[in-house]
Amino acid sequence: MTFSELGLSEPVLRAVSESGYTVPTPIQEQAIPVVLTGRDVLGCAQTGTGKTASFTLPMIEILSTGRAKARMPRSLILEPTRELAAQVSENFQKYGKNNKLSMALLIGGESFTDQERALDRGVDVLIATPGRLIDLFERGKILLSDVKVLVIDEADRMLDMGFIPDIERIVGLLPPIRQTLFFSATMPPEIRRLADKFLMNPKEISVAPPASPAETVAQHLVTVRPSAKREALRALLRSEDVKNAIVFCNRKRDVDILVKSLVRHGFDAAALHGDMPQYKRTETLERFRNDELRLLVASDVAARGLDIVNVSHVFNFDVPMHAEDYIHRIGRTGRAGRTGRSFTIASPGDERYLDSIRKMLGRDIPPYEIEGIETVQAGEEEVEAPKPRRRSARHGTETQSDRRGRRPTARREPAAAPKAEPARRRSAASNGGAVAQAQANGTTRHANGRDSGDDTPFGLGDHVPAFLLRPISKPLQ
Numbered sequence: 001m002t003f004s005e006l007g008l009s010e011p012v013l014r015a016v017s018e019s020g021y022t023v024p025t026p027i028q029e030q031a032i033p034v035v036l037t038g039r040d041v042l043g044c045a046q047t048g049t050g051k052t053a054s055f056t057l058p059m060i061e062i063l064s065t066g067r068a069k070a071r072m073p074r075s076l077i078l079e080p081t082r083e084l085a086a087q088v089s090e091n092f093q094k095y096g097k098n099n100k101l102s103m104a105l106l107i108g109g110e111s112f113t114d115q116e117r118a119l120d121r122g123v124d125v126l127i128a129t130p131g132r133l134i135d136l137f138e139r140g141k142i143l144l145s146d147v148k149v150l151v152i153d154e155a156d157r158m159l160d161m162g163f164i165p166d167i168e169r170i171v172g173l174l175p176p177i178r179q180t181l182f183f184s185a186t187m188p189p190e191i192r193r194l195a196d197k198f199l200m201n202p203k204e205i206s207v208a209p210p211a212s213p214a215e216t217v218a219q220h221l222v223t224v225r226p227s228a229k230r231e232a233l234r235a236l237l238r239s240e241d242v243k244n245a246i247v248f249c250n251r252k253r254d255v256d257i258l259v260k261s262l263v264r265h266g267f268d269a270a271a272l273h274g275d276m277p278q279y280k281r282t283e284t285l286e287r288f289r290n291d292e293l294r295l296l297v298a299s300d301v302a303a304r305g306l307d308i309v310n311v312s313h314v315f316n317f318d319v320p321m322h323a324e325d326y327i328h329r330i331g332r333t334g335r336a337g338r339t340g341r342s343f344t345i346a347s348p349g350d351e352r353y354l355d356s357i358r359k360m361l362g363r364d365i366p367p368y369e370i371e372g373i374e375t376v377q378a379g380e381e382e383v384e385a386p387k388p389r390r391r392s393a394r395h396g397t398e399t400q401s402d403r404r405g406r407r408p409t410a411r412r413e414p415a416a417a418p419k420a421e422p423a424r425r426r427s428a429a430s431n432g433g434a435v436a437q438a439q440a441n442g443t444t445r446h447a448n449g450r451d452s453g454d455d456t457p458f459g460l461g462d463h464v465p466a467f468l469l470r471p472i473s474k475p476l477q
């Protein structure tokens with residue numbers, strides 16, 4: 001099948017062909033004709049299947065007639081993270097270059113003024129993360145009563161991140177007569193319930209996940225004492241032919257510590273995590289994409305779903321606490337038919353997490369020895385004394401990341417600006433709801449820290465001490 005058989009117009013077909021795509025992927029083949037008829041779609045598809053184009057291409061067609069009024073977007077796409085929202089907006093730019101559609105990207109951490117200005121001009125396509133959209137709605141800057149097409153993307157991640165109450169609220173603000181396209185990689189009962197509530201007689205489309213990274217990525221496991229992890233990483237970075245790599249840590253503060261250490265040892269490394277200001281996240285990602293940065297040290301949420309084709313290596317500086325994160329992480333390499341290499345640096349206490357990863361993979365991760373670095377037995381008891389809590393060397397006080405680690409807000413789209421305060425207050429309640437829902441479903445996955453990159457505690461109520469909401473003058477490096 002070719003794209004021209006799907007019912008797309010000439011300007012869109014030209015843009016697709018200029019993108020270098022000749023054959024539609026299975027989700028595109030099945031979803032595009034259905035979306036063009038105006039029917040709702042329930043798509044069970046992961047990133048990497050071509051899912052984004054399966055809704056952006058027909059949306060460009062649907063929206064190509066008509067005009068947007070000020071502050072009244074004609075379509076809305078909800079994404080769980082800023083990076084995914086930015087990726088979708090790039091897709092619209094690429095495929096919509098021959099159509100005159102206006103677009104706005106509403107994500108946390110960026111100027112409200114610019115986003116309000118874009119809304120004032122009227123937008124055909126609004127791409128947003130839930131928190132920022134609700135903020136702008138509460139400020140009276142946006143009316144959702146003209147939305148004709150709604151896309152809820154990555155619904156299961158929205159659930160993981162505690163966004164479902166926000167999504168339900170947003171959908172309640174939309175006109176009941178609309179077209180809804182709902183995508184999720186998995187369909188747990190809670191997601192099914194939402195789909196039943198939001199969709200009318202949807203066409204259900206389910207496509208196989210892309211080739212599992214477990215098959216396309218060479219995996220290695222290095223087991224060392226905790227104090228030898230950095231040295232092991234450096235040795236691997238020197239011995240492997242690393243063109244560029246993503247290094248994953250479980251906690252945001254460890255991302256910062258590791259970056260400092262790598263830079264001190266002469267490596268070209270920068271951090272990517274949710275506590276960084278958005279401009280810094282975007283800039284770092286851009287440098288990495290453009291091969292101007294070799295090592296991206298990241299937390300799970302910030303790097304999940306990123307579509308960077310040429311990553312030669314993934315290093316798990318920490319063993320992920322959730323087996324699915326292992327697959328997400330190593331899947332950042334070995335993309336688009338390329339081969340990739342991954343190394344997981346474990347210490348003896350990680351055996352429990354490794355076991356659940358092995359169970360999910362259905363096989364072992366081959367052990368790997370690094371010359372000059374002592375490896376230890378996986379089951380061996382940890383003998384090292386715990387290190388004292390890290391303090392700022394200069395003042396003997398807590399570091400910013402220490403303080404942030406204790407911020408008593410629930411996990412959600414991180415926003416550094418003080419204006420985001422209402423969203424933070426709401427978030428504790430929102431997550432409480434999500435946790436309760438998960439418990440009702442018999443799952444506690446996200447309640448006990450689905451994103452191990454965020455060590456924020458749950459269940460501490462709504463109160464946020466004022467000092468935590470003050471803007472931080474200097475971005476963390």
Ligand code: AMP
Binds near residue numbers: 052
């Ligand atoms: P997605 O699942 O939307 O994140 O897309 C995954 C990757 O596949 C992106 O890099 C897209 O640019 C690419 N892609 C999307 N559609 C096609 C296609 N028909 N042929 C080849 N690559 C595609």
